[in-house]
Amino acid sequence: MNTTNIDDQKRKIRKEIKLMKQDYSLKQRKEMSAPILEKLEELPEFKEAKTVMLYWSMSDEVFSHDFVCKWASKKKVILPCVKGQTLDLKVFKGVEHLVEGENYGIPEPDGPVFMDEDEIDLILIPGVAFDKENNRMGRGKAYYDRLLQSLSAFKVGICFDFQVLDHVPIDEHDIKMNCIVY
Ligand SMILES: Nc1nc2c(c(=O)[nH]1)N(C=O)[C@@H](CNc1ccc(C(=O)N[C@@H](CCC(=O)O)C(=O)O)cc1)CN2
Numbered sequence: 001m002n003t004t005n006i007d008d009q010k011r012k013i014r015k016e017i018k019l020m021k022q023d024y025s026l027k028q029r030k031e032m033s034a035p036i037l038e039k040l041e042e043l044p045e046f047k048e049a050k051t052v053m054l055y056w057s058m059s060d061e062v063f064s065h066d067f068v069c070k071w072a073s074k075k076k077v078i079l080p081c082v083k084g085q086t087l088d089l090k091v092f093k094g095v096e097h098l099v100e101g102e103n104y105g106i107p108e109p110d111g112p113v114f115m116d117e118d119e120i121d122l123i124l125i126p127g128v129a130f131d132k133e134n135n136r137m138g139r140g141k142a143y144y145d146r147l148l149q150s151l152s153a154f155k156v157g158i159c160f161d162f163q164v165l166d167h168v169p170i171d172e173h174d175i176k177m178n179c180i181v182y
């Protein structure tokens, strides 16, 4: 199978998942998110982690805002910042220090870039779809694929249950998760 074909398959899945997500209100999404985040908190790798990279959820993802705030007083919490084709990492210092990011307007920390990538013990990664073999597909910009190439942290994919498929198409760049919580 050639790459174009895989990109086509991914595009089809992104469209299908997008339709399923439209069924949920913010209230429902928060209710669906709580038990997923509780599972994450039970993971030994999360409990032991001192530095974690989380994400500030967009309107169709597992709701993470309260989770980020909750854990920021107990662990060093890093968030991704869009910088051209790549992601910068910055330490979360509170909601009042979030600014609108470039391109997608996702809130991200202001302040200096966090350079100690090796210090990150665990990284929580949202995605459009995952499969039982721990494969992940994202929004199609390969931001996380590029970032993960240089990180050795424990990788946890996170999504709603309807986003776990039997099989997601993968190409040579895609990096597997260590586990998925949903
Ligand atoms: N919460 C969160 N933060 C994140 C990511 C993410 O997936 N979730 N990212 C993970 O990479 C990076 C941002 N990447 C993004 C890539 C695409 C789109 C997006 O809105 N895409 C449109 C269609 C594409 C387009 O605009 O051409 C869409 O999905 O509808 C948003 C963020 C860094 N921060």
Ligand SMILES: Nc1ncnc2c1ncn2[C@@H]1O[C@H](COP(=O)(O)OP(=O)(O)OP(=O)(O)O)[C@@H](O)[C@H]1O
Pocket: 007, 010, 136, 137, 138, 139, 140, 141, 142, 143, 144, 145, 146, 149, 171, 173, 174
């Ligand atoms: N490390 C990489 N370097 C250069 N190009 C890449 C890399 N990883 C993926 N690509 C290319 O970028 C495009 C998008 O990749 P892909 O569909 O895997 O992104 P994604 O994992 O869904 O997105 P994201 O990681 O942003 O959530 C593909 O055409 C892919 O071949």
